[in-house]
Structure formats: structure tokens, C-alpha cells
Amino acid sequence: MEKRASPETLREGQLKDDQTGGSASHRDGAPPSVAATHRSVAQSPHDLDPSVEPQRCPVCRCNLVYPTDWRRVGSAAWRLVLYCPNCAMQRAVSLGREEMQRFNVALYEASELLADQTEQLAQQRLEHTEECIRSFVAALDADLILPTDF
Numbered sequence: 001m002e003k004r005a006s007p008e009t010l011r012e013g014q015l016k017d018d019q020t021g022g023s024a025s026h027r028d029g030a031p032p033s034v035a036a037t038h039r040s041v042a043q044s045p046h047d048l049d050p051s052v053e054p055q056r057c058p059v060c061r062c063n064l065v066y067p068t069d070w071r072r073v074g075s076a077a078w079r080l081v082l083y084c085p086n087c088a089m090q091r092a093v094s095l096g097r098e099e100m101q102r103f104n105v106a107l108y109e110a111s112e113l114l115a116d117q118t119e120q121l122a123q124q125r126l127e128h129t130e131e132c133i134r135s136f137v138a139a140l141d142a143d144l145i146l147p148t149d150f
Helices: 034-038 097-141
Strands: 066-072 077-083 090-096
Touching: 090 097
Parallel strands: none
Antiparallel strands: 066 077, 077 090
16 A cells, blocks of 8 residues: 655655654665655646556656665565655555565666666767777878867
8 A cells, every 4th residue: 555745744855754764865865856855746646546566656657766765564564765766756655575575576677677778888888989989090090180170
């Protein structure tokens, strides 16, 4: 079951401690921006679909949602504050053990995909840089670059 924060509980990018059991600031210590806070609550009730998986944003449908704070609630449940980097939506959810395991797998798979894509982009950039260097060296060798070009 999903529980969203009301506007009264949002204060400079953080949820009140009684709602989450701790600060909802990012793990690196930087809280979401104040502008992001104002976008944290959906504009209307129909914007949020409670059947949406935790890794997907109920507002913009982005699948890069990640937890900014979490704590265990009892022996079989977790309370998480989730943040969407695409639209700055922040929401609190409670997940059972099985849901948390599925969410953990989804986060792992998404991080692996992002790491693979980052590696591919780095390789493409390296190849492009090498091509630029080869072109520059060829132009120098052919005396196509003159001091007046600078």
C-alpha cells in the first residue's frame, strides 16, 4: 500500500521524521531542491496510480526511481522514501518482504543496465576522440593547419 506525503508534511525536501522514521535527504547528504519539493505532491489525485511498481514513477512513468531513505517496519515490512530523478516526485511507500525483494532485484538490474550503458557511451566517446586526434594529426602532417588558424 502506498502512502504519499501531504503538502503539510513536506519541508525543504524532507518528510517529517514521524512519517518515515528519519530524514528523506539523499544518501550523499544533499536534500532535494526546494523546487523539487513543490513538485513532490501530484497535482491531482488521479495522477497517482497505486498499482504502479515502486521502481516506476506514478506521475511521469520514469523507471529510474530510487530510494533516498528506508527503514524496517516490523519483521516483514519496509518503509521507503522514493525519489524520481526525472520529475522530482518524492513519495513514501511501505513494502512487504516479497515486494522489497522484487524492488531490490529491479534496482540491481537497473544499475547493471546503467553501468553497461555508461561503459558503451565511454567507449563511443573514446573512439570519437581517437578519430578526432587522427584527423588533427593528418591535417598537421598535410600542413593544412596554419598559425593563422589560431
